[in-house]
Amino acid sequence: MDDIKLIEVKEEIFSDNKQMADGLRQRLARDKTYLLNIMASPGAGKTSLILKTVDLLKDDFRIGVIEADIDSMVDSKKVAAHGVNAVQIRTGGFCHLDAAMVTKGLNAMDLGGLDLIIIENVGNLVCPAEFDTGAIKNAMILSVPEGDDKPLKYPLMFTVSQALVVNKIDYLSIEDFDVDALRTRALSLNPDLDIFEVSCKTGQGIEEWVDWLRKELETFLA
Amino acid sequence: MHELPVTESILNIVLNHAKNHGVKKVLAIHLEIGELSDLEDEWIQRYFDYLSKDTLAQGAKLKIKRTPVVMECKSCSRRFEVNIKDLYEMKCPECGSVDCTLVSGKEYYIKSMEAI
Numbered sequence: 001m002d003d004i005k006l007i008e009v010k011e012e013i014f015s016d017n018k019q020m021a022d023g024l025r026q027r028l029a030r031d032k033t034y035l036l037n038i039m040a041s042p043g044a045g046k047t048s049l050i051l052k053t054v055d056l057l058k059d060d061f062r063i064g065v066i067e068a069d070i071d072s073m074v075d076s077k078k079v080a081a082h083g084v085n086a087v088q089i090r091t092g093g094f095c096h097l098d099a100a101m102v103t104k105g106l107n108a109m110d111l112g113g114l115d116l117i118i119i120e121n122v123g124n125l126v127c128p129a130e131f132d133t134g135a136i137k138n139a140m141i142l143s144v145p146e147g148d149d150k151p152l153k154y155p156l157m158f159t160v161s162q163a164l165v166v167n168k169i170d171y172l173s174i175e176d177f178d179v180d181a182l183r184t185r186a187l188s189l190n191p192d193l194d195i196f197e198v199s200c201k202t203g204q205g206i207e208e209w210v211d212w213l214r215k216e217l218e219t220f221l222a
Numbered sequence: 223m224h225e226l227p228v229t230e231s232i233l234n235i236v237l238n239h240a241k242n243h244g245v246k247k248v249l250a251i252h253l254e255i256g257e258l259s260d261l262e263d264e265w266i267q268r269y270f271d272y273l274s275k276d277t278l279a280q281g282a283k284l285k286i287k288r289t290p291v292v293m294e295c296k297s298c299s300r301r302f303e304v305n306i307k308d309l310y311e312m313k314c315p316e317c318g319s320v321d322c323t324l325v326s327g328k329e330y331y332i333k334s335m336e337a338i
Contacts, residue, residue, distance in 0.1 A: 002338035007243050011235050013228060013253070013330040095224055126260050127224035130330075155309055156258045159324055188312050191296070191321050 017132060021099035024106075024134030034116045034220045035102075036213070037135035039157065042123030044143040045167040047075050048200035049209075050118055054084050056210045061115040061217060066105040068097045068122050075120060085109055096127035099134045116217060125154040137216065139163040144171040148178050151185040158189045163196065165209055170199040225261060228330070229269040233279060235332055240278045245337035248279040252336075253286045256329040257306050282335075291327030295319050 012018060028035050040046050047067075054063055064085040067075040076088035087108045089101055102119060109117070119135060121128040140161040142150055145168060151158045158164070164186055166179065179197065186193055194212060198205035232251065240248050255261060263286050274280045291304045295314035304312050313320045 002246065004249060004336050004338055005243070005245065007239055007245070007335050007337055009235065009239050009251075009332040009334050011239075011332050013231050013235070013332060015235070016231065094227070098227070130224060130228075130259070152310060155306070156260070156328065159258065159328065185310050188320055188322075189309060189324075191323065 014130075014132070017098050017100070020103065021132035021134040024099055024103055025136065028134070028136065031112075032221055033114050034217050035119065035133075035135045036116065036216075037097075037119045037121055037128075037133045037138045038141065039121045039125070039128045039138065039161070040123065040141035041125050041143075041146060044123070044141045044146065045200050046120045046123065046141060047078055049141060049165060049167060049198070050079060050120055051082055052200050052203070052206050053118070053210055053213065054079070054082050056206070057116070057214065057217075058082075058084060060214075062113055064109050064114045064117045066102065066109075066117060066119045068101070068105075068120060070094070070122060085114070091122055095122055095124050096131050097121050097133050098131040102133045102135075115221060116213075125150065125157045129154070129157040129160050136220065137162045139165060141165045141167050142182070143168040144175050144177045148182040148185070151182070151189055155189055158186050158193065161190070161193065163194045163209075163212060166195065166197045167200055169197045169204060170202050225265045225269050228261060229266055229273055232266075232284075232332060233270065233273050233277070236279050236282075236335055237277060239335065240337060243337065245278065248282040248335055248337045250283045250285055250336040251279075252333040253284060254289050254329050254331040254333055255286055256289050256327040257291045258327040259330065278337075287333075289326055289329045292325040293322040294325045296321045296323060301325060 038046050065079045067088045068091055070091055073088050076086040079086040087105050089105045138161045140157055196209040198209055267284050293304055294301045297319045298317045300314055300316040302315050
């Protein structure tokens with residue numbers, strides 16, 4: 001009978017993806033292109049926030065957008081209509097983007113001279129949190145109708161994000177959503193999280209969010 | 223939801239080590255996965271059984287140890303475990319501060335494997 005051997009493996013399950021993501025970040029640092037990964041549930045307002053952001057920054061920065069969707073081209077057409085370079089990645093059923101898929105998207109773009117690339121990740125608060133895309137920063141959106149209890153249900157997403165955009169604050173008067181409770185809950189998971197309250201519909205709060213991104217870009221590009 | 227790519231990654235790493243060690247069969251794989259992960263143990267095993275057919279790892283059992291969420295207090299440096307259900311009410315047991323950083327709970331680690 002063969003003896004059972006115990007073999008030390010000691011490897012991260014996502015080591016391949018992590019390595020590729022780190023490589024991508026190095027390449028972006030060399031090219032001076034800032035990559036922002038935006039994650040949220042379906043319908044939270046990812047495309048709307050991207051369009052608002054693009055409109056306010058496009059005179060000062062050269063911007064590209066990578067749209068991920070399981071199987072449609074709807075979002076990239078909307079974004080391209082705002083005059084920026086947009087690439088659609090169809091994930092073919094996958095619920096998230098990983099560094100390999102983002103690399104493909106970047107290769108399909110003319111990176112030369114782009115200051116900012118925004119990734120619209122697949123609509124989902126679970127899976128995208130687990131996969132490093134190679135982005136410099138992660139921003140997540142939570143919309144008011146989704147409820148203020150989401151940090152408890154999706155804690156990982158709140159710990160991997162550096163910015164939280166609370167969208168649809170124009171719904172606050174008709175929803176039972178406690179912004180202070182959300183802040184406390186989100187900050188207890190991630191005390192360094194920058195939180196912005198916005199409405200893509202009315203434009204309220206968008207300036208502060210865009211200022212945050214502008215400062216990020218100025219620091220990165222300097 | 224994303225158990226499939228995770229499982230694929232586990233299988234690739236395990237088969238690589240199996241080849242390097244010249245083993246005939248992988249019997250068990252010891253994983254450490256953080257409490258913050260939403261992965262379902264049962265589904266990882268099911269996907270693994272499906273993906274590992276006709277490989278050296280066919281039939282291997284995944285033994286998953288969940289690593290707890292550990293926070294470190296920024297003011298007094300005390301490290302403490304937090305039950306995932308109590309994340310909201312989390313505060314430092316030493317000084318009561320809520321300004322803490324996550325030390326562990328996000329692991330995705332293959333520790334070892336048993337093979338013949």
